[in-house]
Amino acid sequence: xxxxxxxxxxxxxxxxxxxxxxxxxxxxxxxxxxxxxxxxxxxxxxxxxxxxxxxxxxxxxxxxxxxxxxxxxxxxxxxxxxxxxxxxxxxxxxxxxxxxxxxxxxxxxxxxxxxxxxxxxxxxxxxxxxxxxxxxxxxxxxxxxxxxxxxxxxxxxxxxxxxxxxxxxxxxxxxxxxxxxxxxxxxxxxxxxxxxxxxxxxxxxxxxxxxxxxxxxxxxxxxxxxxxxxxxxxxxxxxxxxxxxxxxxxxxxxxxxxxxxxxxxxxxxxxxxxxxxxxxxxxxxxxxxxxxxxxxxxxxxxxxxxxxxxxxxxxxxxxxxxxxxxxxxxxxxxxxxxxxxxxxxxxxxxxxxxxxxxxxxxxxxx
Numbered sequence: 001x002x003x004x005x006x007x008x009x010x011x012x013x014x015x016x017x018x019x020x021x022x023x024x025x026x027x028x029x030x031x032x033x034x035x036x037x038x039x040x041x042x043x044x045x046x047x048x049x050x051x052x053x054x055x056x057x058x059x060x061x062x063x064x065x066x067x068x069x070x071x072x073x074x075x076x077x078x079x080x081x082x083x084x085x086x087x088x089x090x091x092x093x094x095x096x097x098x099x100x101x102x103x104x105x106x107x108x109x110x111x112x113x114x115x116x117x118x119x120x121x122x123x124x125x126x127x128x129x130x131x132x133x134x135x136x137x138x139x140x141x142x143x144x145x146x147x148x149x150x151x152x153x154x155x156x157x158x159x160x161x162x163x164x165x166x167x168x169x170x171x172x173x174x175x176x177x178x179x180x181x182x183x184x185x186x187x188x189x190x191x192x193x194x195x196x197x198x199x200x201x202x203x204x205x206x207x208x209x210x211x212x213x214x215x216x217x218x219x220x221x222x223x224x225x226x227x228x229x230x231x232x233x234x235x236x237x238x239x240x241x242x243x244x245x246x247x248x249x250x251x252x253x254x255x256x257x258x259x260x261x262x263x264x265x266x267x268x269x270x271x272x273x274x275x276x277x278x279x280x281x282x283x284x285x286x287x288x289x290x291x292x293x294x295x296x297x298x299x300x301x302x303x304x305x306x307x308x309x310x311x312x313x314x315x316x317x318x319x320x321x322x323x324x325x326x327x328x329x330x331x332x333x334x335x336x337x338x339x340x341x342x343x344x345x346x347x348x349x350x351x352x353x354x355x356x357x358x359x360x361x362x363x364x365x366x
Contacts, residue, residue: 170263258282
């Protein structure tokens with residue numbers, strides 16, 4: 001398809017750039033104690049190089065020094081997990097010196113993590129840690145190889161009898177199944193919340209939310225088909241996989257589903273129409289159309305009796321999702337479906353979604 005050559009070009013450019021970098025003399029990003037950060041790229045034949053960072057969303061020109069290295073020092077960046085890219089002669093690319101890459105379907109961003117003092121809930125802390133497991137499996141629903149990641153909480157391996165609650169946690173349209181761990185730091189969020197006694201220990205299943213292999217711009221054309229395929233994979237493959245490999249509770253009241261953006265849409269649509277399987281539903285900056293949740297709307301009393309929490313949140317500067325969220329909330333109110341609505345500062349980005357997970361997780365399985 002027409003998007004593939006562009007993707008191949010980005011990969012090829014990034015790979016060639018990485019091969020051209022002299023190691024280990026160049027460091028990028030270089031983080032100092034005062035949170036100033038220096039970014040570097042060796043691209044001597046390039047005419048222009050700029051940095052675009054999520055911390056201020058500005059594109060800032062870099063300077064070519066005497067060693068033919070493009071350099072820029074940002075005076076102070078606030079603690080957080082940020083994404084950034086280099087713009088090289090108009091081409092957006094990752095930082096080839098930084099192994100921390102945002103797990104996107106079309107990789108164009110690297111990750112900069114500046115821990116807070118005291119640590120934020122998404123920072124690595126000296127607490128008991130859980131384990132992230134990777135699974136490759138042949139999907140019965142799709143007839144092809146698929147992948148999933150599973151988080152087990154601290155103490156899971158030492159305790160052979162406890163059956164844990166299960167949360168299905170889904171990524172957005174531009175990302176992959178590992179995004180909640182690699183970029184969202186969900187495993188550290190759970191570790192820290194559990195250690196603080198704020199969240200119950202739980203198993204977390206993270207599936208690839210693109211069952212048809214599409215890339216974001218094609219989603220609109222295959223919305224219904226994609227949702228149906230993902231629901232089938234979740235029910236026929238995802239849940240059986242985690243049930244056969246891990247000690248998870250089979251009780252409906254011990255099952256939750258949540259996600260961000262596309263994953264929030266999937267969670268709403270599947271969770272509300274499968275309340276015999278899920279009692280807790282979270283939607284972060286996502287929304288569902290009326291026809292996708294019609295059974296839950298038509299039987300509001302039954303939905304309210306089964307769903308213990310329907311938690312919906314969106315940023316007030318989320319230009320793409322806020323309008324649809326407001327329409328959804330109005331619809332739920334009109335039909336009498338119980339829900340919790342959170343309008344927060346922020347836009348359609350990971351800093352917002354990490355906060356949502358940290359707020360949502362402690363509400364589960366109470």
